[in-house]
Amino acid sequence: MSILDMTTVGNSGWIGHSGPDQTKAKQFYKNVLGWNINEMPMQDGSSYAAAVVGETPIGGFSPMPETDGNWTIYFTVADVDNSLAAAVAQGASVLQPAIDMPGVGRMATLNDPQGARFALITYESMAS
Secondary structure, X not given: OOOOOOOOOOXXXXXXXXXXXHHHHHHXXXXXXXXXXXXXXXXXXXXXXXXXXXXXXXXEEOOOOOOOOEEEEXXXXXXXXXXXXXXXXXXXXXXXXXXXXXXOEEEXXXXXXXOOEEEEEEEHHHOO
């Protein structure tokens, strides 16, 4: 089995959890899946709770509470703005317009035409 790098275009390279209680969510997935939860420092001085399997961060927990819990899959694309426009042209609705996250990359969050939430991301490391 091959493991794709998170920056491989088309790969679902990251998962993000949102919900009402990050502390409870982290403990739940730590107990159920055996994840380590590591605080990753961000460029703005804050930190982000990352789910780690072995030595590899695979996702994280949003510090911003939401009423309903959900997971968002981040699909890697070569250009967020172009992919966002293509998704909207195909019937997707924008939940969060494209934004730059210093130290991470450019991302946008959408619902596909069937209502499934997903995100597009171009990592800073992909810039030429």
